[in-house]
Amino acid sequence: MNKPLFMHIVDRLSNEVDFFCQNKDGLGRIGLSALQKCTAAIRALAYGSAADTVDEYLRLGETTTRSCLENFVDGIIYLFGDEYLRRPTPADLQRLLDIGEYRGFPGMIGSIDCMHWEWKNCPTT
Numbered sequence: 001m002n003k004p005l006f007m008h009i010v011d012r013l014s015n016e017v018d019f020f021c022q023n024k025d026g027l028g029r030i031g032l033s034a035l036q037k038c039t040a041a042i043r044a045l046a047y048g049s050a051a052d053t054v055d056e057y058l059r060l061g062e063t064t065t066r067s068c069l070e071n072f073v074d075g076i077i078y079l080f081g082d083e084y085l086r087r088p089t090p091a092d093l094q095r096l097l098d099i100g101e102y103r104g105f106p107g108m109i110g111s112i113d114c115m116h117w118e119w120k121n122c123p124t125t
Contacts, residue, residue, distance in 0.1 A: 001042070010038045012079050019071040032060065040065045041072035 013020040014034035023031045040060050043049070060068070077085060088096070093109060100108040 006038070006042070009076070010034050013038060013072070013075045016079060017071065017075040019067075020075065032064070036060065037068040038072060041069045044069050045072075 010020075014022075020034040020037055022033050025031055036059075044065060096109055097107065100106060
């Protein structure tokens with residue numbers, strides 16, 4: 001994910017989802033930033049790792065990381081669901097087919113990971 005996209009997501013979450021607002025605890029200490037919470041969630045999603053693997057990297061415990069991940073997913077669905085998490089329209093499909101054909105992969109809508117693309121030099125054909 002590129003940095004501007006990541007920062008856009010962090011900005012929207014921190015402004016529109018209460019969990020990602022930075023608060024003070026009962027002793028007046030500043031809590032985790034939206035950047036820390038989003039980074040923990042994305043790392044857990046990207047690497048499929050256990051929740052306690054960001055402990056040393058971001059100084060978050062397992063329970064906090066899990067909470068960040070759950071709230072991140074809910075926030076993404078809430079903020080971006082209508083635009084990005086929907087069935088593609090015929091215009092969307094045609095645009096994707098045109099892009100695929102331009103790049104040398106005609107008809108690749110049904111095989112987003114190219115698993116059904118025939119490759120004559122594939123060592124495991």
